[in-house]
Amino acid sequence: MISESTVANQSNDGTVEDHLERAAIDRSTRLPVVFFLTSGVAWLAISILLGLIASIKQHSPAFLDWDWLGFLNFGRVQPAFINAFVYGWCFQVGIAVALWIMARLSRVELKNPITLIVAGHLWNLGVTLGVVGILAGQGYSLEFLEFPKFIWPLLFVAYSAITIWMVVMFQVRKRSDAYVAQWYILAACFWFPWIYLTANMMIHVLPIPGIMKAAAGAWYRSSLIYLFFVPIGLASSYFMIPKIVGRSIYSYGLSMVAFWTIAGVGAWTGLQKFLGGPLPPLLTALSGSAAILMLIPVVAIGVNHFMTVRGSHSLIQYSPTLRFTFFGAIGFSVTAVGGAFMAMFSSTTSFTIAEDGFNMIALYFFFSMMMFGAIYFILPRIVGCEWLSRRMIQLHFWPSAYGAIGLGLWLVVGGIWQGVSLETWDSSTISAAGTSGSFLIGKTFIWISFILVSNVVFILHFLMMLFRLGRRTHEPTLLGHPHTPHATQLAEGGAGA
Amino acid sequence: MNQFRVFLLWLALTFGLPWFVLLIWPTLKMSSIEPLPVYELDEKGKKVVDDNGNGNIVSYYPPLASGSKTAGEAIYVREGCAQCHSQLIRDPRVAMDSYKREWGPVFDSMAPQETRPTNPRDYLAEHHPVIGLRRLGGDLSNVAFRYGSREQMHLLLYDSRIAQPASNMPPYRFLYETRKIEGKGPSLRALALTGELAPEAGYEVIPTGDAEALVDYLMALKKNYTDPSRPVVAGAGAN
Numbered sequence: 001m002i003s004e005s006t007v008a009n010q011s012n013d014g015t016v017e018d019h020l021e022r023a024a025i026d027r028s029t030r031l032p033v034v035f036f037l038t039s040g041v042a043w044l045a046i047s048i049l050l051g052l053i054a055s056i057k058q059h060s061p062a063f064l065d066w067d068w069l070g071f072l073n074f075g076r077v078q079p080a081f082i083n084a085f086v087y088g089w090c091f092q093v094g095i096a097v098a099l100w101i102m103a104r105l106s107r108v109e110l111k112n113p114i115t116l117i118v119a120g121h122l123w124n125l126g127v128t129l130g131v132v133g134i135l136a137g138q139g140y141s142l143e144f145l146e147f148p149k150f151i152w153p154l155l156f157v158a159y160s161a162i163t164i165w166m167v168v169m170f171q172v173r174k175r176s177d178a179y180v181a182q183w184y185i186l187a188a189c190f191w192f193p194w195i196y197l198t199a200n201m202m203i204h205v206l207p208i209p210g211i212m213k214a215a216a217g218a219w220y221r222s223s224l225i226y227l228f229f230v231p232i233g234l235a236s237s238y239f240m241i242p243k244i245v246g247r248s249i250y251s252y253g254l255s256m257v258a259f260w261t262i263a264g265v266g267a268w269t270g271l272q273k274f275l276g277g278p279l280p281p282l283l284t285a286l287s288g289s290a291a292i293l294m295l296i297p298v299v300a301i302g303v304n305h306f307m308t309v310r311g312s313h314s315l316i317q318y319s320p321t322l323r324f325t326f327f328g329a330i331g332f333s334v335t336a337v338g339g340a341f342m343a344m345f346s347s348t349t350s351f352t353i354a355e356d357g358f359n360m361i362a363l364y365f366f367f368s369m370m371m372f373g374a375i376y377f378i379l380p381r382i383v384g385c386e387w388l389s390r391r392m393i394q395l396h397f398w399p400s401a402y403g404a405i406g407l408g409l410w411l412v413v414g415g416i417w418q419g420v421s422l423e424t425w426d427s428s429t430i431s432a433a434g435t436s437g438s439f440l441i442g443k444t445f446i447w448i449s450f451i452l453v454s455n456v457v458f459i460l461h462f463l464m465m466l467f468r469l470g471r472r473t474h475e476p477t478l479l480g481h482p483h484t485p486h487a488t489q490l491a492e493g494g495a496g497a
Numbered sequence: 498m499n500q501f502r503v504f505l506l507w508l509a510l511t512f513g514l515p516w517f518v519l520l521i522w523p524t525l526k527m528s529s530i531e532p533l534p535v536y537e538l539d540e541k542g543k544k545v546v547d548d549n550g551n552g553n554i555v556s557y558y559p560p561l562a563s564g565s566k567t568a569g570e571a572i573y574v575r576e577g578c579a580q581c582h583s584q585l586i587r588d589p590r591v592a593m594d595s596y597k598r599e600w601g602p603v604f605d606s607m608a609p610q611e612t613r614p615t616n617p618r619d620y621l622a623e624h625h626p627v628i629g630l631r632r633l634g635g636d637l638s639n640v641a642f643r644y645g646s647r648e649q650m651h652l653l654l655y656d657s658r659i660a661q662p663a664s665n666m667p668p669y670r671f672l673y674e675t676r677k678i679e680g681k682g683p684s685l686r687a688l689a690l691t692g693e694l695a696p697e698a699g700y701e702v703i704p705t706g707d708a709e710a711l712v713d714y715l716m717a718l719k720k721n722y723t724d725p726s727r728p729v730v731a732g733a734g735a736n
Contacts, residue, residue, distance in 0.1 A: 058633070061667040070671030075577025141579035143630050171501070183504070190508050198520065203626070211617045212524045214626035219519055227512070263508060267515040276591025277628070278617045283519055290515075347592045351583055351632040422632055425596035425609060429635035433665050436633065 021107065028109035029100050030382045032116040034466070036096035037375065039124050041462050043088025046131075048447075048455055050081035055447050059440040071135045079146035080134045082359065086144055086224075087127045087155065090363055090371075092120075094232040095162055097374040098185045100382075101239045102166050105182050106173035110165070119161035126154035142217030144224060145199060152200040156193065163189040180255045184235035187263060191227040195220060195267075211278050215271055222270030222287075225335075225362045226294070230262060233332065233370040234301065237325050240373055241308050244322045245315060250307035258300035265293045269339070272346040273355075284346075291343035294336040305329050318478045320393045324373030327401055331366030338412060345416075348423060353436050353443075354415020361408035364451075369404060372396070372458070379462070380477075385470030387477040388461065394479060396458040403450030410446065414439025532557040532621055558722060559622040562714070567624060569714025572707050574625045576669070582637045583629030584718070586614045599643065600636045602721040612639065612720075619720055634666060641719045650712045651688055651704055659694070672708035675700055 056063045057074040064072055071077075103110050110116075130147035133139065138148035147155075166189050170182060178186075199220035203213050242249050249255060268290030275284045309316070309326065316323050338361050342349045349355070376393065380386050387393060418436035421427055464470060471477065536552035537545045544552045562570065573579070589595040589611065601612030615638060620628070635643075644650045652659050655673055657666035673688070678701050687701040696702050704712070 057667065059665060061665060065668065067670055070669070073576070073667040073669070075580045075667065078580050079577055137575045139575055139577060141574045141577070141625055141627060141630075146577075186504070187508055190505065191512055194512065194516070198516065202520065202524070208524050209527045209530060209617060210620040210623050210626050211628070212520070212527055214620075214628040215523070216520060217626060260507075260511070263511040267512050268519065271519060274585075274628075276587035276594075276614075277585055278615050278620065280523060283523060287519065347587070351585075351629065353631065353633075355631070418632075422597075423593045425593045426598060429597075429599055429632075430661060430663055433633055434663060437665065 032113045036092045040092035047085035054078040054081045055444045093371045106169045119158045122158035181235040181239040184231040188231035218273045219270035226266035229367045236370045236374045240325045245312040254300045254304040258297040261296045275346045288343040292340040298336040321373045321377040328370035335362045348419035352415035352418040354412045357411025365404035392461045399450040399454035406446040565710045565713040569710035572711045579629045581633040602642045
């Protein structure tokens with residue numbers, strides 16, 4: 001199924017039939033992809049507002065503190081934010097991008113996508129009820145699993161209905177081989193239901209000891225990042241980078257190494273949070289070492305991506321997709337290096353704001369940036385007009401980039417300070433809280449001045465595209481004027497538009 | 498098709514192994530953990546037995562929660578207390594939790610104390626995972642020792658800045674009710690609020706049932722009882 005030639009032939013030849021075929025596939029995916037993208041972007045807007053409230057509340061509980069607004073206390077608004085962000089934005093944009101890439105690489109049209117739309121509505125219903133449920137006081141006490149008890153069957157059914165489409169498209173593909181991006185999408189589709197079902201059965205259904213419920217929660221958070229968001233994000237980069245530079249992926253062997261290391265190591269991580277805690281020490285040690293082994297795919301993928309782009313690095317300057325994707329690829333390295341670093345010092349970094357920093361690195365620096373890149377590529381092809389303004393894309397990129405680096409690193413550094421303060425036996429808890437407090441004020445600053453600003457620009461730009469207010473032209477919106485016609489052609493999306 | 502199955506099989510194997518080792522196997526092992534009975538002892542430390550040789554159970558380790566403590570735990574979970582508070586004392590060989598002055602039973606001593614680390618059995622008393630996400634607030638494994646009375650705990654929940662001006666803890670005023678004083682005088686349960694927080698003349702602030710349940714739960718968080726499954730080493734630990 002997976003052969004050398006599959007990697008070698010990522011770029012398509014530009015015959016008229018190919019163009020027509022691609023246009024037909026894009027048309028067939030329009031309804032579900034636009035549906036998932038739009039609802040994802042709506043949740044992005046909601047979660048950024050909730051995140052802002054949570055961030056301010058974390059250092060100034062007196063903010064918005066009227067008696068009837070008690071449900072906005074940090075303990076409720078923080079889980080509402082992170083769950084809206086994960087299940088509302090990250091999941092739905094990931095599903096949209098994965099569907100489109102799968103259809104394109106399998107070269108099949110998405111026929112009769114009505115089940116997908118129904119499943120999408122079900123998913124959104126679940127997320128809405130979940131977020132409202134948390135704010136209304138039905139939340140739970142494990143990270144990423146705070147939705148009320150009755151939500152998970154809903155999300156599980158909706159997700160399964162979506163997954164079936166990916167597998168069906170893959171099974172009826174035109175070529176017998178599979179692309180790297182397809183491995184990652186299939187693997188994510190296969191792993192997530194297993195991860196989600198296990199965690200929820202252990203937490204809500206089976207009568208097991210509370211400590212194992214906590215273990216399942218920590219394992220879920222880590223597995224979700226390494227075995228769902230990482231594969232979907234990497235699928236996007238394995239599709240977009242060769243597409244834009246018009247060259248096949250540098251090394252098949254390296255892709256193989258990276259894929260199977262992630263597959264083999266991902267599910268071992270997570271329990272290092274409880275190092276020294278009541279779990280068997282062997283398990284926490286295994287998890288910690290697995291997180292360190294994540295450095296192997298970083299090297300493999302880093303080299304592979306870098307060598308693929310080699311000689312065409314100037315395209316990062318012009319192509320919005322390549323710029324976001326390349327930045328997201330750096331985000332992947334930071335995610336894995338950060339995860340390994342925190343595993344090495346987990347007795348200090350566990351239970352600190354460094355873990356929030358890791359969430360933001362994985363979900364924003366890596367995953368969201370990859371997805372933004374994919375959206376800049378996909379949306380013009382399915383709505384039929386080009387992005388309106390180069391300046392708006394730049395206004396989205398730079399604050400997002402600063403915000404991503406800032407939030408992640410700032411919180412990790414703050415978490416180390418907080419951890420060291422907590423590890424000082426004669427210092428009081430309140431002084432540790434004071435140590436982290438100044439970093440939390442910084443987080444609010446970064447949230448407002450970078451994350452909020454950049455995403456307001458993006459959401460406006462996205463809405464304009466949705467209402468077909470983009471430019472009616474065949475020339476894509478680039479971030480500058482390439483000097484040679486060849487570079488222009490490449491930045492426009494390689495030989496295959 | 499065949500190759501696709503091989504691919505899926507490998508995915509299942511690479512995922513299934515850690516899934517089993519990290520979750521299923523320890524769950525099976527830990528499901529056998531049950532609360533240990535604590536028997537009545539005579540002056541010499543020997544178990545008191547009846548004619549049939551059965552001991553007299555006086556309590557369980559850990560003390561089992563019921564009634565309003567369970568209701569209080571549900572409120573603890575729903576309000577997201579676990580977002581900022583942990584209930585975990587880690588092994589002293591790994592972390593300093595045991596020596597944190599505020600986190601043990603003897604919190605006001607200047608000398609270092611060694612609090613007993615929590616073990617899996619401790620969590621049998623709880624119905625939900627309350628081990629916590631972050632430590633922006635203090636560890637609550639032994640919080641009941643830190644506050645002398647229910648009244649103090651209520652004031653802390655109502656507005657933590659009464660006792661600790663630098664505190665970041667959100668106020669839980671919505672768990673309290675301001676009502677008109679009826680009858681002869683303020684209720685015995687009314688909070689002793691002063692200054693800006695004091696209610697208008699003729700009114701009083703009293704805890705709702707939720708607040709009482711939450712305080713019941715918090716005031717039961719004491720992990721100084723001896724773990725009967727482990728030998729007590731003289732001089733080690735405050736228990």
